Amino acid sequence: MEKTELAHCIYSSAETKTFTHEEIIALLEVARANNSQLGITGILLYDNGSFFQVLEGEPSVVQSLYDKIGADNRHRAVSKIVYEPIEERDLSERTMGYADITREELNRIDGLNDFFCGQQSYIDLDEGRAKTLLNAFKEGKWRSSIS
Numbered sequence: 001m002e003k004t005e006l007a008h009c010i011y012s013s014a015e016t017k018t019f020t021h022e023e024i025i026a027l028l029e030v031a032r033a034n035n036s037q038l039g040i041t042g043i044l045l046y047d048n049g050s051f052f053q054v055l056e057g058e059p060s061v062v063q064s065l066y067d068k069i070g071a072d073n074r075h076r077a078v079s080k081i082v083y084e085p086i087e088e089r090d091l092s093e094r095t096m097g098y099a100d101i102t103r104e105e106l107n108r109i110d111g112l113n114d115f116f117c118g119q120q121s122y123i124d125l126d127e128g129r130a131k132t133l134l135n136a137f138k139e140g141k142w143r144s145s146i147s
């Protein structure tokens with residue numbers, strides 16, 4: 001059987017208005033329902049008004065979901081950091097995992113070394129750091145923090 005093509009997209013963005021915890025939960029509920037239909041897996045992080053999201057799945061589905069999310073006026077400055085083919089999913093267990101991790105925890109990730117201080121947020125991540133962050137989740141180090 002031919003192997004299904006896969007790609008992932010990693011982006012960051014900035015909220016246009018402060019999200020309450022309830023609003024994040026509501027967003028995740030919609031995202032998870034849609035993503036399970038679309039065969040999309042991934043993770044969403046939210047810190048200090050900025051989002052970091054990984055979407056993985058069939059390439060055209062990932063691209064069209066990214067376009068749809070990008071048009072959502074609850075965030076702005078939606079910036080694609082990585083879009084590339086992948087061999088296998090890094091986050092296959094989650095239709096959209098959500099991890100509420102602290103800046104202290106982020107700064108303890110090897111390779112990020114105190115990147116998140118002061119005004120730095122997810123929107124400042126470059127490709128290397130974005131992948132370092134994804135790898136920290138892939139390795140399962142933060143598995144217990146993912147809901």
Ligand SMILES: Cc1cc2nc3c(=O)[nH]c(=O)nc-3n(C[C@H](O)[C@H](O)[C@H](O)COP(=O)(O)O)c2cc1C
Nearest residue numbers: 027030031032034035051053068069072074075096
């Ligand atoms: C930061 C952020 C992340 C989102 N992630 C997803 C997602 O992973 N999947 C999804 O379907 N919608 C996601 N959305 C919501 C979409 O922009 C859109 O509101 C939703 O898909 C509409 O769903 P509906 O077509 O079922 O009404 C996200 C929105 C924001 C602001």
